[in-house]
Amino acid sequence: MSRGIEVVEPGPLTLVQDLGRRGHLAVGVGRAGAADVSSYLVGGRLLGNPAGLGALEATFGGLRLRARGDLLACLTGAPAPAEVDRRAVPYAAPFVVRDGQELCLRMPLSGLRTYVSFRGGLAVPEVLGSRATDTMSGLGPEPLRSGQVLEVGAAWDDFPHVDLAPLPSPPSGPVELAVLPGPRQDWFARPQSLAEYEWSVSGRSDRKGIRLEGEPIERHAAWRDVELPSEGMVRGAIQVPPNGLPVLFLNDHPVTGGYPVIAVVRTADVDRAAQLQPGQKLTFRWERR
Template sequence: MTLRVLATGPLCTVQDLGRSGWFADGVGVSGAADRRSLALANRLVGNDESAAGIECLLGGLELSALAPVTVAVTGAPASITVEGTPNGHASVIDLACGQTVRLGLASAGLRTYVAVRGGIDVPAVLGSRSYDTLSAIGPAPLQVGQELPVGPTPGGWPIIDQAPVAAMTSDPVIARVSFGPRDEWFEQPQDLLDGWWEVSDRSDRVGARLIRPERFPSLRRRDESELPSEGIPLGAVQVPPSGEPVIFLADHPITGGYPVIGVVVDADIDLVAQARPGQQIRFVRA
């Protein structure tokens, strides 16, 4: 079975839950920026949660089924139509041969996920089918006219046609943060918690870059010396000389030389990955 790509929107990539075990070789994990949404889409079509699906920035994807196939769409709530007929978000959708599923632009959130029963069966690189935008490892972003192979149908079948998921909104995202390892490099680390930050339009899969409204204090370094490069985990809040933090996401570098004031707890990283430019991020102590 295969799917033909008719439109891609701003950016569509193949993603699974990432490639682990390669830090010593300088290769990060990558994978879906919003892991929960990809895992949910896979569960809806009866796949293992780690199966490869499609991550779409803001929606805009169009796929034509070249054989009967079952898909599910989760994450940022883009409108879903099959041959012009609306379909529900986070629901199981059966496509007949020749039918086209189209995603509109998401009304909230940033990333929409499409899973297909059997998974997107492109060749794995270092054990993963994910595309890493920082290192360009893995299958290249989707192109119009490309045909995507679908893997063998897995055994078993889910017992639900639609998942009851909470509506995604543009409300402020609350990110719990544990301070350290370099919070002592800042005059008042607690300034990170005052007021709110806004997501910059320079954000990407590497990190959510934040800007500060003038009414709130900026982060001022106590120590202006150079910091030797050290390991950086997913969710690290790194502060470059501008004083505007970056929350590292799926394609983050594995080392860095700017101080990390804190780390966002793992459970909140998927929420940060769905925050749009201009949306507020509020840090609270974990």
């Protein structure tokens, strides 16, 4: 191995991610991939990488890596204070980690998931055309562990043309997400109530979905004791189980579900949802197609 990273401390949860697996829903394999796609893509662009190379998705920071060989790295997503051998490094701008130096990522100031990208990408084996870790199915690399060494791929001939991206940080206060009407609105007594309540992000949320806490949404009397046959699910779907508390599906969601979908979050807002911390407040805004 000519260049790579050694995991000193993996943090609470650090995964290898890319753009995910496409075209396998028919056989029950979800897409997975980076939860905050736009942040992942910006990190690669700042390093001159083509889209789709492997990067790290660190949840709540706590990550320490030791370079094997000289590396060019970039941090995007949740802005976590970071240091290379106790020297502060920038956010959303490339920086060098020399052979033997340690990159330390602390808890983010806002947001949940920080992306650590390297020029050349992480060269871990592909599974069904992707290097992404799917926490639902178990496909892809396992979560990072101490002592593990990951290879970094060869750098590309084209060098980055942008050295800084002025990115807004994920908000730490209340967040509003735009939603479209779901296919099962008739299953609820007052589907508009989804946008009337303020919700709180549950600590039981994960890459499969964001569980919301608040005022339960009531089913229509005609459907109160009726079972819904399993239907296909998409990223951003808001499913409401019998307890009335919505679940917003993220990248590792099940490909089918048996609870009615009241709404679907617009694609551009799912990335924002992926950065919500436990306890953060959330509201929805109805939009029409």
